[in-house]
Amino acid sequence: MSKSKQLKFPKNFLWGSAVSSYQVSGGIENCDWSEKFPAGKACDYYNQYEKYFEIAKELNQNVHRFSLSWSRIQPEEGKFNRKAILRYRKMLLALRKRGIKPMVTIWHWTLPLWMSEKGGWENSKFPDYFEEYTRFVVEELDDLVDFWITTNEPMIYTSLAYIMGTFPPQKNNLLAVPKVFYNFVKTHKKAYKAIHDINKNAKVGLAQNLSFVDAYYKSSVLNKIVASAFNFFRNKLFLELTKNYQDFLGINYYFHDRIKIASKFPFLKIENENKKVSDLGWEIYPEGIYYILKDLQKYNLPIYITENGLADTEDKNRAEFIKEHLKYIHKAIAEGVDVKGYLHWSLLDNFEWADGFEPRFGLVEMDYEKMETKIRGSAREYAGICKNSLLAFCI
Ligand code: IFM
Secondary structure (H helix, E strand, O other), rough: OOOEEEOOOOOOOEEEOOOHHHHHHOOOOOOOOOOOOOOOOOOHHHHHHHHHHHHHHHHHOOOEEEEOOOOHHOOOOHHHHHHHHHHHHHHHHHHHOOOOEEEEEEEEEOOEEEHOHHHHHOOOHHHHHHHHHHHHHHHHHHHHHHHHEEOOOHHHHHHHHOOOOOOOOOOOHHHHHHHHHHHHHHHHHHHHHHHHHOOOOEEEEEEEOOOEEEEEEOOHHHOOOOOOHHHHHHHHHHHHHHHHHHHHHHHHOOOEEEEEEEEOOOOOEEEEOOOOOOOOOOOOHHHHHHHHHHHHHHHHHOOEEEEEEEEEEOOOOHHHHHHHHHHHHHHHHHHHOEEEEEEEEEEOOOOOHHHOOOOOOOOOOOOOOOOOEEEEEEHHHHHHHHHHEEEEEOO
């Protein structure tokens, strides 16, 4: 006979979900993505946000992460759009009215055209442009924001935009990487200071995509060295350089990187067991989040899981995925790691960048033609956990 077990999460633990501007908003036509990868109306979130926030409330969520569109707010160099700011104020008020804390990402992967024409992240003045934009939005919105996230997943963006060439500006240029990387570090630090100039009590972090790295041949010293070098560049370097400029750590967890040595450049490859995978073929590896969290304990900072999710059109694995990850998060908390919230990626099906609308990451299913929503079964199960901060399961 199976027994049941209950895991209680700490008091005031935050439960929610995340989206980003270009992926859900609709109507963004003046950014570096819009020509080659148009997202059209997407979920029309920019206009229909009340409907979506009502769903988040119905699902017992009390934190919501969304991002601002730089191209909407600053469509031309030196020109700020008051109408856009007023819209964002309305969105923030609409969240607060429902008892949902706003977590706002200042930059989630898209640049205004004018900024990309100036060389985007390769421009050595990029941190100054970003600071000007940050100061403007924080002056205008800070009274309604609980958490600021400066940038989303700097390392993923850098590798997809400058090494793999899939994201704009679609370069395969290893030589650009140090410059872009350095600009990300500098930009984050400047933005962090600017936000604190405006509000010394602001809570500021960034959302980092951290993978769990281990060696394919665990008994091979060489394999372990290669895996730890990969881990250093993939996960640790950015964190080390910015750790004194983060009031909390925002962690996006999706990947297990089991590193095997290869004979060709870059002399390693990722080979996971893939016992279970998402619709995108990404390995589902919940225990990885536990090891990552344990490793982050040394930074002595509060931690929010700012993203965690999977593409699952049929909603076959999402509920189990959430529960399994939460079990490992709870285990880390029980061992003293200060995790304060979990935000699932994503509230809605949305535009998955170069993969378009096909992958379905939403707790809520979107019919883009009719602009209709359907709450998935997994969302209801997640809502049950959020309600009492309690995860119940059979053992
Ligand atoms: O959709 C993305 C998001 O924009 C950044 N983190 C990973 C998600 C899934 O790929």
